[in-house]
Amino acid sequence: MTVPRLELRGITKRYPGVLANDEASLCVAPGEIHAVLGENGAGKSTLMKIAYGALAPDAGEVRWDGRPVRLASPDDARALGMGMVFQHFALFETLTVAQNVALGLPAAMAREAARPWLAPLIERYRLDLDPDAYVGDLSVGERQRVELLRALAARPRLLILDEPTSVLSSAARQALFRTLRQLAQEGRSVVYISHKLAEIRELCDRCTVLRAGRTVAVLDPRATGQDELAALMLGEAVDRVAPGGAASAGEIALSVEALSVPAGEGERIGLREVSLALRAGEILGVAGVSGNGQSALFAVLSGERTAALDDAVRLHGRPIGRLGPAARRELGLRAIPEERLGRGCVPDMGLDENVLLTAPPSGGWLHRRRLTAAAAGIVSRYGVRAASPRAPARSLSGGNLQRFMVGRELEGAPTVLVVAQPTWGVDVGAAARIHQALIDLRDTGAAVLLISEDMDELLAVCDRLAVMAAGRISPVVTRAEVSAEALGRWMEGGWGHAAA
Numbered sequence: 001m002t003v004p005r006l007e008l009r010g011i012t013k014r015y016p017g018v019l020a021n022d023e024a025s026l027c028v029a030p031g032e033i034h035a036v037l038g039e040n041g042a043g044k045s046t047l048m049k050i051a052y053g054a055l056a057p058d059a060g061e062v063r064w065d066g067r068p069v070r071l072a073s074p075d076d077a078r079a080l081g082m083g084m085v086f087q088h089f090a091l092f093e094t095l096t097v098a099q100n101v102a103l104g105l106p107a108a109m110a111r112e113a114a115r116p117w118l119a120p121l122i123e124r125y126r127l128d129l130d131p132d133a134y135v136g137d138l139s140v141g142e143r144q145r146v147e148l149l150r151a152l153a154a155r156p157r158l159l160i161l162d163e164p165t166s167v168l169s170s171a172a173r174q175a176l177f178r179t180l181r182q183l184a185q186e187g188r189s190v191v192y193i194s195h196k197l198a199e200i201r202e203l204c205d206r207c208t209v210l211r212a213g214r215t216v217a218v219l220d221p222r223a224t225g226q227d228e229l230a231a232l233m234l235g236e237a238v239d240r241v242a243p244g245g246a247a248s249a250g251e252i253a254l255s256v257e258a259l260s261v262p263a264g265e266g267e268r269i270g271l272r273e274v275s276l277a278l279r280a281g282e283i284l285g286v287a288g289v290s291g292n293g294q295s296a297l298f299a300v301l302s303g304e305r306t307a308a309l310d311d312a313v314r315l316h317g318r319p320i321g322r323l324g325p326a327a328r329r330e331l332g333l334r335a336i337p338e339e340r341l342g343r344g345c346v347p348d349m350g351l352d353e354n355v356l357l358t359a360p361p362s363g364g365w366l367h368r369r370r371l372t373a374a375a376a377g378i379v380s381r382y383g384v385r386a387a388s389p390r391a392p393a394r395s396l397s398g399g400n401l402q403r404f405m406v407g408r409e410l411e412g413a414p415t416v417l418v419v420a421q422p423t424w425g426v427d428v429g430a431a432a433r434i435h436q437a438l439i440d441l442r443d444t445g446a447a448v449l450l451i452s453e454d455m456d457e458l459l460a461v462c463d464r465l466a467v468m469a470a471g472r473i474s475p476v477v478t479r480a481e482v483s484a485e486a487l488g489r490w491m492e493g494g495w496g497h498a499a500a
């Protein structure tokens, strides 16, 4: 039998009130693409941080090439030949792509020497990045690709990817898969964490399933059905989303008219002549590869960025272009951004205090007990795993924080909801619950604008769809009229001919 490249034995890790890993194990062979699957909070990230030396286990052993190793820090793991792409970005915004890559390389590799082979590396992995661009000017999708590039630059013998495809287009995902298969053929190992069961079945040779911190199965994902995989990780079957009756769209609830805005901080593209009318009682999807103006669209609709003129944006017919987010919330508009930490939540504040962020108390009085009760309500209704309703936001697993934020905004009973990538990082069970919640909200007559890169998600819940490309928006089509080819063409900005 070949010696495993990486082996984790009996790993236990306890946080206050939570047993994140409970004698968990993982065994990855050379040249293998190995999936780690588990519901939100199952302990995947914790286990990976331990493998990568970012976290010390309370008990258990890490083995590399058959020998026990003590990893005091990620530097030790990198020195062995491990690379990792984290779910949350750890990039320097004031530095360029090339500088960020150089900083990620082991000191032994000449840093300046990175420059000449960087462009071919970007080309080879189809990462579509400018080495001289400042990371601060890049979109979320592009930053994700910088993280990936940084890991690949060190030529790792084992690469851990924590939900790498959540912000990739399907073409980029296929390119990534080709790359990962190539890495595996070269004898390198890949550990692949994802909630996307279809991807795991397409890409991975083996799959370790975690439930409540324990390893409950190691299997061949290709020989296991999707429903079976979901049931294994959740311990129960997943409810199917009921799309509900055909929506009877009502009055225009939110609209922008020929709006152009320059690219904001952290954006490459702004909005170019965007007109959009969202109606009550419908879910309108905005598809497209991130970095094409979606964040500018989100910002001008949520009020994070105000327009020069009041009537550039209208809510229920009322000009609101110059109103900020709080004033728009008063008028019934809620917005859920794609970045969870920092923008949607204050990481060091408790969940109860985070409720306060978008629901300030009436009369100016703070009732801590009421806040805690509100947070507890969201925690139970949206199945959020948290040590308590007062637990700091940063102590939640990524997917659980996303559930909490979606729940918090839905509880505000908005008449208009603008939401970006609502199921980024959530497991299949929670994704189904969030989709159902959006459909239920629509059925109450609310208008929902869903900005997403996930075509399956858009087709599952939207009544009408448009595509964003290069800061422009395509014609809007109903779900019945949608063709995958047309959408693909539109994502390249080619609706001039398509619409004719």
Ligand SMILES: Nc1ncnc2c1ncn2[C@@H]1O[C@H](COP(=O)(O)OP(=O)(O)OP(=O)(O)O)[C@@H](O)[C@H]1O
Residues within 6 Å of the ligand: 015, 016, 018, 019, 020, 038, 039, 040, 041, 042, 043, 044, 045, 046, 047, 385, 386, 387, 394, 395, 396, 397, 398, 399, 400, 425, 427
């Ligand atoms: N720094 C921390 N402090 C307290 N609890 C934590 C901390 N980090 C993680 N936890 C808890 O440990 C458990 C496992 O979290 P982990 O992030 O490993 O889950 P995960 O499987 O990666 O989830 P997801 O799919 O949502 O990313 C969760 O209950 C989480 O709340």
